[in-house]
Amino acid sequence: MNIRILRSIGRVGWALLLLSVCQHATAATDGDRSIDYQTGWIPSEQIFEPIAAGNAETLNYVSFVRLDPDGEGQERFTAALVSLGESFPIYRWKTSGGSYWQFDLFGNVQSQFDMDAESDALLNTDFFIGFPLAWRKDDWSARLRLFHQSSHLGDELVLSDDAPERINLTYEAADVLLAYQFNGWRLYGGGTYLFSKDSEFLGDYSVRGGAEYLSPERKLLGGRFIAGLDLLGADFFNNDIQTKAIAGVRWGRDDPDAGTITLALQAFTGPTPFGQFFDYTSTFYGLIAYFTLD
Secondary structure: OOHHHHHHHHHHHHHHHHHHHHHHOOOOOOOOOOOOOOOEEOOOOOOOOOOOOOOOOOOOEEEEEEEEEOOOOOOOEEEEEEEEEEEEEEEEEEOOOOOEEEEEEEEEEEEEEEOOOOOOOEEEEEEEEEEEEEEEEOOEEEEEEEEEEEEEEOHHHHHOOOOOOOOOOEEEEEEEEEEEEEOOEEEEEEEEEEEEEOOOOOOOEEEEEEEEEEOOOOOHHHOEEEEEEEEEEEOOOOOOEEEEEEEEEEEEOOOOOOOEEEEEEEEEEEEOOOHHHOOOEEEEEEEEEEEEOO
16 A cells, blocks of 8 residues: 555544544534524625635635655745635525525635745646535534636746646536534545546546644634644545645634634645646645635
């Protein structure tokens, strides 16, 4: 079995062990079952929060990392990772059984820059747009998304002598995640199916799972500890797995309408999660700052 797969299984085991140790916590997080969600048009909050360590989520962040490509002749460099995204709630309704359903429109732009280049050259930009349908009942929640992704190399990289071969990376996909929350923890799992694609290099499906923790009590300077581990494997990754972990502190959000700021350390290894470079592998680590306006 591939050594990366064994390592990833080990990480999942540690995450589950930590879950069992922390079950004594009694307070709830933002996903507390006691929340009576607003219904009707344009609700104000989400019933399925984005995955904090996910690579294809509607997150707003700025990150500086030291990136080490695994390809022969590739040198380590400092990269800036920027993401701007929003999932806009359109309509939410509640069933007679107490479940909530919500329909959204989402968009996300993710770009990567080479900070060691003379002009901080843009490397790649990924565009996402789609329609999530979320469900929630007590501590259980789920999300189904139909979405489009396209990926584009930066102009300066294309014109340079080091430009990689361009791939027409455009596809439409459906993904689903099921999550369970308890005592500050969230466990989740699911998968993605690509039902339309322009690139022969892409496969048909991927599977994903992970765990998150948001401390119920405020600790450092009024902030709450947050950590996450996200694992993703795909049929076109050659038995390799994307592994991303974050750990930091989140401030803000005493109610669903309030904003937050999160400062964290992050680490990644596996197939590169930047569209045009998906068939490369890399490792990176550094700082990340997340922003939530409402």
